[in-house]
Amino acid sequence: MVYDGEVRIFTTNFDGLLESSLRDFTARDVESYSLGGHSLSKGKKQFAVRDWKRIPEDERWRAVLHLHGKLAQEESPYLQPLILTESTFSRYGRQIQDFLVKYLSTGTVLIVGMSMTDPNILAPLRLTATSSADRFILTVPDVYRSFGDHLAGSTQAVARCAEFEVEVAKMLANDLAVKPVLLKSYGQVNQVLSDLALASALPEQYSSKVSPSSDRLPYGYRLTRALGGIYRNIGYKPLVGIPQNRTQSEALSRKFRAACAKPMNFLKDEMRAATGATASDEHFGFFFWLRVPGGKSYAGKYEIKLICSSAYHHWEEWSGQNIQTISPLSSYTPALALYWGQPVVHNITSGSRGRWRGSLAFPLVATSHYAMLGSYPLDTLQVGAIAVNTTGVIVGNEATGNSERSVIATWDHERMEAFEELLNDVAQTLVGDF
Numbered sequence: 001m002v003y004d005g006e007v008r009i010f011t012t013n014f015d016g017l018l019e020s021s022l023r024d025f026t027a028r029d030v031e032s033y034s035l036g037g038h039s040l041s042k043g044k045k046q047f048a049v050r051d052w053k054r055i056p057e058d059e060r061w062r063a064v065l066h067l068h069g070k071l072a073q074e075e076s077p078y079l080q081p082l083i084l085t086e087s088t089f090s091r092y093g094r095q096i097q098d099f100l101v102k103y104l105s106t107g108t109v110l111i112v113g114m115s116m117t118d119p120n121i122l123a124p125l126r127l128t129a130t131s132s133a134d135r136f137i138l139t140v141p142d143v144y145r146s147f148g149d150h151l152a153g154s155t156q157a158v159a160r161c162a163e164f165e166v167e168v169a170k171m172l173a174n175d176l177a178v179k180p181v182l183l184k185s186y187g188q189v190n191q192v193l194s195d196l197a198l199a200s201a202l203p204e205q206y207s208s209k210v211s212p213s214s215d216r217l218p219y220g221y222r223l224t225r226a227l228g229g230i231y232r233n234i235g236y237k238p239l240v241g242i243p244q245n246r247t248q249s250e251a252l253s254r255k256f257r258a259a260c261a262k263p264m265n266f267l268k269d270e271m272r273a274a275t276g277a278t279a280s281d282e283h284f285g286f287f288f289w290l291r292v293p294g295g296k297s298y299a300g301k302y303e304i305k306l307i308c309s310s311a312y313h314h315w316e317e318w319s320g321q322n323i324q325t326i327s328p329l330s331s332y333t334p335a336l337a338l339y340w341g342q343p344v345v346h347n348i349t350s351g352s353r354g355r356w357r358g359s360l361a362f363p364l365v366a367t368s369h370y371a372m373l374g375s376y377p378l379d380t381l382q383v384g385a386i387a388v389n390t391t392g393v394i395v396g397n398e399a400t401g402n403s404e405r406s407v408i409a410t411w412d413h414e415r416m417e418a419f420e421e422l423l424n425d426v427a428q429t430l431v432g433d434f
Helices: 017-026 048-053 057-062 087-102 121-127 141-147 155-176 184-203 219-234 246-260 259-275 333-340 413-431
Strands: 009-011 031-034 063-066 108-112 134-139 181-182 284-291 303-309 322-325 344-348 358-373 374-389
Touching: 009 057, 017 057, 017 155, 031 057, 048 063, 048 413, 057 063, 063 184, 087 121, 108 184, 121 155, 134 155, 134 184, 155 181, 184 358, 184 374, 219 284, 219 374, 246 259, 246 413, 259 284, 259 413, 284 333, 303 333, 303 374, 322 333, 333 344, 333 358, 333 374, 358 413, 374 413
Parallel strands: 009 063, 031 063, 108 134, 134 181
Antiparallel strands: 284 303, 284 374, 303 322, 344 358, 358 374
16 A cells, blocks of 8 residues: 555445455455454454454555445355344444444544445444544535436536535534535546545655646646646647647547557457448447646636547537536536546437437546556546447447447447557557656
């Protein structure tokens, strides 16, 4: 781990995703524990809380304690008690609460990915509200959760959601002494965690007072430098994100089309494999998007803009102004990919965007390798997205026959990762190392 101090990891999840991620990042063994452990090895280590307490403090980051138990996975037995019902909540609630009181009272507490409705978490937080601990929660206001899909597109709903989240934030701060960090997207949750790791590794440089400013590592400085470098590399004016001239725009479009040859051939091979002979009538278009730069014109906006496409020559007046807000309400997969911080597939309403019926988008992440955790860089920045649109349907049952279903809809995780790697190569060809 990056942080040198004591780290304890608690979760209410029943799966082993945290353990898998820690193993990937650290190349170290990470074990699962629970309040009761398992009963398969009498007299030996049972991965109960008593065994967890025997772990040296500086090694506890390699142990994930499951407060609600853990389901059996592969060769690992389930860890008890599994708290799934109201009766088990009542039966084991006091035990969980008494255990947490100690660890919520001191040090720094960071809460990630919790809805704050679990009484077994809320009760010990309230009991320790006057403690000396610094406590934070990363939270993303959710229009859908608060008001439902029928209101989600309206300005009124967004305003009401903001008011609701402000009131929730006040409650957390006043009643539970938890300081909310309100974020615009789940992609920003990933960003905050990345920045915390970077700040722990290089605390002296993670300051706005470092001189020269080119050595400053806080997020805003790094994002401005990264976007400025990318826009300059593609021949755009870095402060406003427009091409130097039409000739430069045309050259970039040609370069993008050429770079898309490999992923296009990948798609054609996939179609041949699916049909058993020649490729079907499915057609594809690639689209390259970047975060809007932080110049005066776009100050404070959380948006992306279309830079170029393989489907048409970009920078006609109508296409040059295609700027989309990064939001869960967007109908554009690149904006959704940056909002969720992960690949997104989405159907396109027939006729709303020409012949396109489906879209797949991946976030583009710029990395620097001066600070590493194993083979993983700590300096990561979401700078844009790359998308492929298709004339086929990707999600659900909207296709009326196999001929309307995209080959992308048949992919497993392995095929999706292979395609993502090809698209990252496209972006690297376009802008250089980023």
